[in-house]
Ligand SMILES: Nc1ccn([C@@H]2O[C@H](COP(=O)(O)OP(=O)(O)OP(=O)(O)O)[C@@H](O)[C@H]2O)c(=O)n1
């Protein structure tokens with residue numbers, strides 16, 4: 001029987017959850033990801049969705065160094081071998097992701113492995129949406145003979161009319177909607193190229209880098225847009241807690 005080449009290794013998928021924000025816009029009195037919703041901290045629902053995707057090898061949750069007490073019980077109801085906390089959150093989301101990628105590599109992930117970066121605050125994510133992104137990304141990458149596809153992200157076409165505002169807060173112009181998408185998460189890339197793209201922006205304090213795709217676009221990549229869901233909201237404003245709770249509740253109602 002022919003033996004496999006020694007360095008031949010199938011790329012694995014990991015997940016990285018930036019969970020180190022302060023939630024200033026949500027006004028919850030504590031970081032929004034720890035605010036109780038549907039009987040558990042908001043981020044627990046996010047993590048439960050990742051627990052429902054067995055092909056994800058490990059999920060690393062990047063927390064803020066000062067949030068240890070809030071994060072301590074998070075893993076109680078999750079499989080301990082597949083989830084871990086890393087209190088290496090930074091001053092911005094991009095810095096938290098950058099630090100988390102370094103931890104993933106220290107924990108044995110390969111640079112050629114895939115990582116799905118997902119906001120802790122998007123607690124309506126589902127295993128089906130995560131699988132949709134992984135399938136689309138892997139299929140597109142294997143069909144891409146030139147090897148130019150760096151990764152993929154969930155996103156939604158813009159549903160509303162798009163305005164620019166003047167300094168007085170009045171509508172100044174209406175922009176064409178065609179070809180404009182709202183970026184969601186997860187966003188899926190190979191670990192080493194994403195880490196390198198973020199490293200290139202570290203000296204500027206990650207200026208202009210609001211998601212993983214923007215870091216990859218800055219080095220010339222064109223990630224694949226995969227349709228997400230209008231339910232995959234990022235809890236951002238005070239009114240979003242009630243919306244997220246209502247959406248979570250519908251999942252537990254008998255059909
Ligand atoms: N320094 C930061 C800032 C944000 N995040 C995470 O990135 C995700 C998206 O960020 P956002 O919704 O902007 O969260 P906050 O920064 O917490 O909110 P705000 O901007 O209102 O303060 C969240 O899961 C948040 O916890 C992070 O890990 N580290």
Ligand SMILES: C[C@](O)(CO)[C@H](O)COP(=O)(O)O
Nearest residue numbers: 093119183184185210211234
């Ligand atoms: C990554 C993101 O969820 C894509 O829409 C978003 O950019 C994160 O929010 P922030 O307010 O820019 O941190």
